[in-house]
Amino acid sequence: MTEILTTHAGSLPRSAELIAANAARPVGEDGLTPAPTDEFREVLRQAVVDVVARQREIGISIPNDGEYGHLMGSAVNYGSWWSYIFDRVSGLELTGDDHFSGEPVRSGPGDVRLTTFPDRRDWTIFAEAYQDPNSGVTVGSQPTFPVATGEIAYSDTGRELVAQDVTNVQAALGSAGYEQGFLNSLSPGSGSRIVDGHYGDVDAFLDAWVEVMRPEYEAIAAAGLTVQVDDPSIAENWDQINPEPSVEDYLAFTRKRVDAVNRALAGVPTEQTRFHLCWGSWHGPHTTDIEFRHLAPLLLEIDAKYYSFEAANVRHEHEWTVWEDLALPEDKVLVPGIVSHATNVVEHPELVAQRLERFARAVGPERVIGSTDCGLGGRIHPQIAWAKLSSLVEGAAIASSRL
Template identity: 90%
Template sequence: MTEILTTHAGSLPRSPELIEANAARPVGADGLTPEPTAEFREVLRQAVVDVVARQREIGIAIPNDGEYGHLMGSAVNFGSWWSYIFDRVNGLEITGEDIFSSEPVRSAPGDVRLTTFPDRRDWTLFAEAYQDPTSGITVGSQPTFPAATGAVGYSDTGRALIAQDIANARAAFDAAGYEHGFLNSLSPGSGSRIVDAHYGDVDAFLDAWVAVMRPEYEAIAAAGLTVQVDDPSIAENWDQINPEPSVEDYLAFTRKRVDAVNRALVNVPTAQTRFHLCWGSWHGPHTTDIELRHLAPLLLEIDAKYVSFEAANVRHEHEWTVWQELTLPEDKVLVPGIVSHATNVVEHPELVAQRLERFARLVGPERVIGSTDCGLGGRIHPQIAWAKLESLVEGSKIASRRV
């Protein structure tokens, strides 16, 4: 029997103690969080030990640190996967203008530009639902994000924080008996979505973020861990372009962001790299999502062995058939989302097994790792999140016996 392995996209529910410790951290004059105290570091270290042990107890095969080093000061938080980097980068400050407060930007054929978040097409199409607090739609709280007011660069604080993440993860993996694990890191394209008040050129700003992220990727890989590059922007940007562009224009725009990932990973072995794509983790209609068939060929050009993508939520589950049409290179492994962050319903193990079997019969069970659509931490209740992971593991055992 070939075992179908399990993992998850990254973020896991934080413990109450860690949330409280994060919320209590002071904010500097620049609006960013200063280096942690010794007391906070101990709370964080123990929390990582506990979350890795919980993954081992459930039976997750490929763990991470729950993204616990990415500051999250409230139980509901959709943005820590992204906002964590701001404390690790020079050249940023709170200016009062960010991606939520800036003026909308319009694109034209051959000139694709990202607009503001409130001007996204899904948000405007369903404006009544988004503005109704009883609708069930949520994008989480939206703090003021920094803008780049100077040259951006990975800071000494960033180097200390990623070293802390690595040390905590390695110690927790060893304690739980794991030989391998991964850490999440932001993509250059996602980093470059903040307001640029310095470079004045989209491509130059993207290039700057390539240099920003490279040290973090290299530090994770040098420690023998797998780097997961989180890049919702590859798919999510489509919804942030107004009016809707042609697919050709969008793919030209996106290819630059794929190239940016590869340039940032230049010194990282492909076998130690995962790439995560999603259409944005907010709980909304998502009717303006771009189809996977347009993006899948680009995904295969990324220098990552493991390709992680949403395949469980009701907007994208049907797209498993894309992999019937594409030949998966021999050095690639699919990491489809099998349980969703976007519903409180816990997937039945039998459904998990059926979803895994689809992929296993297409590419072989040894080249499928069952995962979550996106991070569970901050998006659904912890009790439900852990139940979903338990169902994922149970369903993978059923599928492994069948295929």
């Protein structure tokens, strides 16, 4: 029997104690959070031990720290996968100028530019639904993001924080009896989506983020862990371009971000790299998402062994058929989302098994690891999140027995 392994995209529900400890941390004069206190470090350390142990109890094959080292001061938070990096990078300040202010930006043929967040095409097409608090459409809270006001660099605080993440998860993995695990890290392309108030050139700013993220990737890999590069920008940027660009122009724009990932990963062994692609974790219609068939070949250009992507939500589930036509290199592994962060309905284990079997038939069961669409922490209720992971494990066992 070929066992189909299970994992998840990264973020898991935080404990009430950790959320309270995060919320209580002071904010510095620059609006960012300073290095943690010894008291906070102990709360975080124990929380990581507990979340890894719970993954073991459920039966998750490849765990992480739940992204607990990524600050989340409230139970609902869609953005900690991104905002955590702000405390680790010098040259950033809160100025009041962010993604939710300013005039909309317009693109043209051969000149692809990201517009402001409120000008996203999905948000404007369904403006009535997005503005109705009873519609069920949610985008999470809208915090103020920093602006790059000087040369950016991975800071000494960043090095301390990633070392803390590594130490915590290594100890927790050992305690729970795991031999492998991963840590999540931001992509250069996603980092470069914050407002640039210094470089004045999109490509130069992207290049700067390559240098910023490289030390974090290398620190994680040097510890023997797998680096998961989280990069919604590869797919999500499409919706933040007005008017809709040609696919050719968008792929040219995106290939620069793929190249940025590869340059930042140059010192990391390919077998220790996972890459996560998604269309944004907000709970909305997503009618303006770019089709996966346009992105899948580009995905394979990323120097990673494992490719994680959304495949369970109702906007993208049908796109598993891409892998019937696109040849997956023999040394690569698919990590498709099999349960979704976008619904409170807990997927039946039989549905989980059927979804896994589709991918197994397309590329071989030994090259499929069942996962989640996006992180579950901060997006759905903890009780539902853990039930989804349990269903994922149960369904993987069913699929394995049949394969």
